[in-house]
Amino acid sequence: MADDNTLTRRSFLTATGAAAGSVAFVGAGAATPGKGRGNGRGKGTERREYIVGVSASEDDPRGYVRKHLSGKEEPISTNERLGTTVVGLPENAAEQAHQNFLGRLEAADGVKYVEQNVDLQAQVAPNDPRYRDQYADQQVNAPEAWDATFGDSGVTVAVVDQGVKYDHPDLDGNMDGSVSNSGYDFVDDDDDPYPDALSDEYHGTHVGGIAAAEVDNGEGVTGIGNSSLLSGRALSEQGSGSTADIADAVTWAADQGADVINLSLGGGGYTDTMKNAVSYATNNGALVVAAAGNDGQGSVSYPAAYSECLAVSALDPDETLASYSNYGGNIELAAPGTNVLSTWTDDAYDSISGTSMATPVVAGVAGLALAQWDLTNAELRNHLKNTAVNVGLSSDKQGSGRVDAGNAITTEPGSGGGGGGGGGGSTSTTISGSLSSYADSDCSTYTFEYDSPSQIVIELSGPSDADFDLYANTGVGACPTTDDYDYRSYTTNSQETITIDSPDTSTDLYALVDSYSGSGDFTVTFTEYQ
Template sequence: MVGAASAAPGNGGGPDRREYIVGVSATEDDPKGYVKQHLKGNEEVLSSNETLNTTVVGLPENAAEPAHENFRERQKRADAVKYVEENVRLTAQLAPNDPQYGDQYADQQVNAPDAWEETFGDANVTIGVVDQGVKYDHPDLDGNMDDAVSNYGRDFVDDDGDPYPDALSDEYHGTHVSGIAAAETDNGEGVTGIGNSSVLSGRALSERGSGSTSDIADAVTWAADQGADVINLSLGGGGYTDTMKNAVSYATDKGALVVAAAGNDGRNSVSYPAAYSECLGVSALDPDETLASYSNYGNEIELAAPGTNVLSTWTDDGYEKISGTSMATPVVAGVAGLTLAQYDLTNAELRDHLKATAVDVGLSTEKQGSGRVDAGVAVTTDPESGGGGGGGGGGSGGSTSTSVTGSLSDYSDGDCLRYAFEYGDPSKVVLDLDGPSDADFDLYANTGVDACPTTSDYDYRSWTTDSQETISIDGPDVSTDLHALVDSYSGSGEYTLTITEYE
């Protein structure tokens, strides 16, 4: 079982470096240059992400703690710096004619054969696998790799254009995950994936099975920019970081459905990034559809899927069984890809449809979310019909939207807005802020509290380095009106806030 390990600092700068991510407001068009102005001594810029306006800075590992504290405080005092956080490492969370199909159970458990009566999938649907490198010449994967990109992806660990595993005997996780979602189906070879989607490989975990926050965030934003329809994150560890939150928010805004593993600690606490509201969190089931003993669970779980002893592609060109929420996650990603082969859906519609067509396996919502994902029901149920598999919580009904415009004059300005719910029991409410490109506006929200949020006291926050913000709240508390704060971190201009309520 590939498990979640505790997060630890450090990344590509080597063992002699301790790294920090500095988030710079979009009002500065050169985040790397801005951060450099505030460096001293042996502090060194290692990399930057212009999409997220972040810069990674390395300090000598043997530097005394006061030197690290001095660096953090000096950066925070800079006007355009929004946050400074350690660059922690995340870890891997571990009837067709294909001859080993009979040795598989995950595809049958999610009723993929029923879906295959309609479609085996579509190569125009892309699943971005942010993980270890993928052995893209595996005979059961080579036909389903995304050939629109050189070498089918990018390596963010070694910073080059080839995501092929560095050490095949050690670096198997990305290949196994990819095979679960999209090994070639009905090709007379090996095993079946859930469907014939195209795999885009973003190598962000090394052969040791771990990768830095910055590399993973870079891979997520890159996959979104390449047009990935679904992004699979079979990884986790550590806690909330603004950098990763902003990366999955960016991918969601670009139209990708981000699917993430709950974690393998066997406790009531969903790991990040699965715990972000932008991510569809997945728990793991045993073959008898009980919750796997290793699977994390909690309120952030939206779907469950088989994760124990799942057979898939291996880096020796063969096939192996391993377990983990890492394995359950690509089952959901594969079903998402198969559904997109049948229906033209936005990522929000796809997310709701998968939940509406999930099957209740008798677990609590904290353990199964809306239920066990079901490919057969998802593909054979027209999303416009509102039908489903009885999983509950799918939010497949109607919606209503309200927009308001306003303007902020400078960094000290903010608008508090009050919204009265139209539905008695909405499944979800989404707040979208569209602000000026040359300013940095932030969005805060309260539910169940009859008061406007502040920048230091709030229930929900979207705090990217630009003015495009989104807050998604499942099952909002409607006992009071919703209160939202649009705040200027820097700059001025007009904005539009759209609030969408789902039945």
């Protein structure tokens, strides 16, 4: 599915939440972040929050936004990496006050977008004594992988979720000790991501254990592998978190050097802020794995629907698609998600279901693969797909197939072995150009080298003091424009990435580099995967 193409330059989004589904940890409701959240950014206040994206041509996004505020409009937090500032308005302010704010900020030359800060929600043989009570590890053939490696603590899987109970006896040995308390709390804005209410806040601990509970430690269950766990607490004990907090956690995890970022959360629609956060993580080398959603519908929830994210559907133990799992053209891999046993906040273990559970299975396999092979995030993504197993479902339900740890470890990347995701080869082409001003753009074409490539990644690298954007068309035979395109990467700087799975090769691919502001030289790299 192409990225959202309904937004034009200088436009803004007012995002709305999706209705919650019937399965635990489903969807997201409409949100008023700050209202009763009890966080460190305005405890107890009732306000409506907006995220303002400021172009890289302005070197102080918070200061620039502040110049355009009036009355009780309050800057709350800033993400320098994304060029965003969260602004709060009193919830009881007249609707005209909100419209005045939006109109004033949209008219500012340096403001790239304004969107509401909506909430997302959680999407729910070794000597370990409860190993035989598990089925997910066996179903993805982890024991075959463990013949070669139990994993590597030098590989980090970041869990952006509720807090992880990092002193759980089956997790404490695999927590990332390079960071204080193995993470950060973006809900309460402190350096301790420990769950606030253990009886309610179990989702992050369960997700973390699926990916990386200690293997072969004589304790409890096994995770997929012994990767290091990093906890970015972005969801409260109620299971929801704001777009800004989740985006902050994603960019923070990338800055900590996370190799894999697990997003067992979702809901709502497209937002530039989350799109830019997962793009930032991807550009900085992380593989972002995300839950397809639990609405049982034929479309994938955001953030999994962003092209930067590897979207995961959930399987029942008999390897049929779980009734609650979303499906659609964005699905890249499937994994067991029903009744998955993992760590719990009472220091014991429990089973729950959801695409939330399938996602860390894939994240854990990704971490295990990195313990065996030296791969970029794009190479890793394609290796997991190339080594997946066809379980007899349509591609919109299983993507390339069910993830398989044994194949991922025993198949050399690029050899063409494993499952049905493609042949494993890749080819790369780079072009250069220059833009002279905000009114300038440059269009180029790329001719596919493979008959049926599994993926193409387009990467733009431009000047740090300018703001260039990247647009692409496939199967159209014409250059995209800033108003009419199939794919877009639209961050507040000039580092952009577009990832297209199973691209239409009936015509050449067209890519447009456009200057939102500034000038300078750029390169565009096309990497095509079989």
